[in-house]
Amino acid sequence: MVLARKIRDQAFGSRITFSPKVFIPLTMLCRDKCGYCTFAQPPARLENPYLSPEQVLEIAKQGAKFGCHEALFTLGERPELRYEVAKDWLKQNNYDSTVHYLHDMAALVLRETGLLPHANAGALYRDELAMLRRVSPSQGMMLESLRDDLDCHRGAPDKEPQRRLDTLNFAGELNIAFTTGILVGIGETRQDRIIALEAIAESHAKYGHIQEVIVQNFLPKPLTIMQREKPCPQDEYLWSIAAARIILPPEIHLQAPPNLSDDFGVLLDAGIDDWGGVSPVTADHVNPERPWPSLDKLRDATEKREKALAPRLTIYPEFANSPTKWLDDSLHFKILDRSDAEGLGRDDPGQVWPEKVTAADVVHDGAEVVLIGHRSTQWYSGANNPPPVLISTQIENKKISGPIAEILRGVELQQEVGQDEIVTLFGARGAEVNAVAQLADSLRVQAVGDVVTWVHNRNINYTNVCTFKCKFCGFSKGPLSLNLRGTPYLLTLDDIAARASEAWQLGATEVTLQGGIHPDFDGDYYIDVARAVKTAVPEMHIHGFTALEVTEGARRLSEPLHQYIMRL
Structure with a gap:
């Protein structure tokens, strides 16, 4: 396990991730009969074959209210091929397959809540994966094992090894960020696990699409064929996790479910870097007898090993940060809206909802649109709600290790900090943030003492018309003929002087002047x-x-820049 930890730390540093999610069991009908499964149910035990759109949306909305990022769609495989009730329900609702219904429900959740779907629909064909790619930033299917003679898979045609390998490779051909994994303790041997892991590594070597591998331990469940089988021994499980870390390419993330181990902290010792999906709202419907650990317990176990816990999206940063290759065009903004600068999940307290606007009937405060529907409660500059506490005094004394700790030690020794080190510092999380803040505060005291200054200022934006088309800008407008976001304006010099005078009377000592690059300006305008x-x-x-x-301004006057600056 020492080697596994070393590989993990070299690849991911001190970062341990998890995905805040809701679990949406779209249907618990399944054509497969797996000996360990309690998720799949016969029609007689279900009120309806499928969750209705209203039920799906209600679960997703609860997740959005609790600040989740992921909507995990889990479902039985192709129940319409086994149960007439499933086939009839789909037909009555104008669907030709369960996968088609899954597509529409993922689109509904994405549109109405902003939660990012992760479709875990089992062994799919190429066209089905392609259809889901439009609404699901990532997809998944457990490979489980490549043994074709396991007793637990008798009567489970979708667990045929080649079917699942085909799905894995189809996902690669389609550039889908994909999650897969193995089950440990279902009758396979160590050599079988190695073969499965090597097959995953081979597929990734060809397509580069495996974002994560889950190593899951078998636990017997009541009322299943395997209810009297022994659970996976812990030493065998930890060996399998470590073996996965060593066999798989180092860039593939490794997950072990924390709710399936009584002492889940030891999973970190075996080399994992991800806890998987953890829900504050829904149960683990695949393992309902094993509740999720609280986020505080996860953080405590993580920080005891001098690691930092961070939320992620359904799609990992390595893939989210290359959207042209890995994402449908329609998903680019939806990923950006929920990701931080690293491509991980935003961890600001509060809710995030898709922004929906309509034109304002009367413009009194300059706003040309008004928000409608659910309002996000995450803090932003200018918001009415109080900002979050970024530096927690409760974790300030916790020890940290890894790259950030090394950089801080270098700063204390007066070593120069380079660009790469600065980028690393911006990735600080949890106790690391406190460590960075403490050192920064001590440097501030050395430089200027405890005096903190500010300036009473007014911004004067003299025009919002701009010839440049910066893609991030929500301020600039064009001519009315372009029908852009709102009404263009240009203040007169008298308007600008009046606003400066008003600011002075209210106590301001400074004005900030900035605006768009108006097509009619010459360089003398700024001087005027x-x-x-x-x-x-x-x-x-x-x-x-x-x-x-x-x-x-200098360019439009054909004036040397230094000379123009001196005139300003």
């Missing part, structure tokens, strides 16, 4: 704006213009 402010309020300090405005 600054002169108008100084004429109106000679004592006012001007924090003026962006680099783009200055360089564009």
Whole structure:
């Protein structure tokens, strides 16, 4: 396990991830009869063959209210091929297959809640995977084992090894970020597990699409064929996790479900870097007798081993940050909306809902649209709710290790911090954030003591018309003929002077001047704006213009930049 941990730490540092999710059991009917499964149920035990759209949406909304990112769709495989009641229900609701219904429910959840679907639909054909790719940023299927003679898979045609290998490779051909895994303790040997892991590694070597491998231990469940079988021994389970870490390419993430082990902290010792999906709302419907551990317990187990816990999305950062290859175009923004700068899940407290707007009937405060529907409660600059506490005093004394700890030790030794180290520091989580903040605070005290300054300022945006088309900008407008986001405007010099005077009367000592790059401006315009402010309020300090405005002003006058700056 020492080697497994070393490989894990070299690949992922101190980061241990989990996915905050809701579990949506779309249907518990299944054509397969697996000897260990309690998820699949006969029609007589179910009120309806499938969850209705209303039921699906209610579960998803609960997840959104609790700040989840993932909607895990789990379902039995192709029940319409075994049960007439499933076939009839699909036909009555205008669906030709369970996978088709799954597609529409994933689209519904994505549209109405913003939760990111993860379709775990079993062995699928290429066209089915392609259809789901449009609405599901990632997909998954447990390979389980490549043994074709396991007693637990008798009567389970979808567990035929080649069927599952085909699904794995189809996903690679389609550039789908894919999760797979093995089951440990269902009658297979160590050599069987090695063969399965090597097959996963081979598929990944060809397509690069395996984002995560789950190593799951067998536990006997009542009322199943395997109810009297012994559970997977812990030493065998830990060996299998470590073997997976050693056999698989280091960039593939490794998960072990924490709710299936009484001492789940030891799973970290075997080399995992992910806890998988953990739900604050729904049970683990595949293992209902094993509740999820609380997030506090997960964090405690993680930090005891000097690791940092971080939420992720259904799709891992390595794939989310290459959206052109791995995501349908329609999913790009939806991933960005829920991801942080690293491509992990945003962990701001509060709810995130898709932003829906309509045109404002009356514009009094400058807003040209109004929000409708559910409102996100995550804090942002200008929001009415209080900002989150970013530096927790409860974890400030916890020891950290890994790259961030090494960088901080270097800073204490007055070593210069390079660009790569700065990027690493921005990835701090949990106790690491506190460690960075503590050192930064001590450096501040050394530099300036305890004096904190601020300036009473007013922003004057003199125009929102801009010839540049920066894709991130929500401020600039174009001519009315372009029918863009709202009404373009251009303040007169008298307007600018009046706003500067008003700011001075209210106690401001500085104005910030910035605006769009108007097509009618020459370089003298910016000088005229600054002169108008100084004429109106000679004592006012001007924090003026962006680099783009200055360089564009000089360019339009064909004036050397240094000379133009001196005139400003």
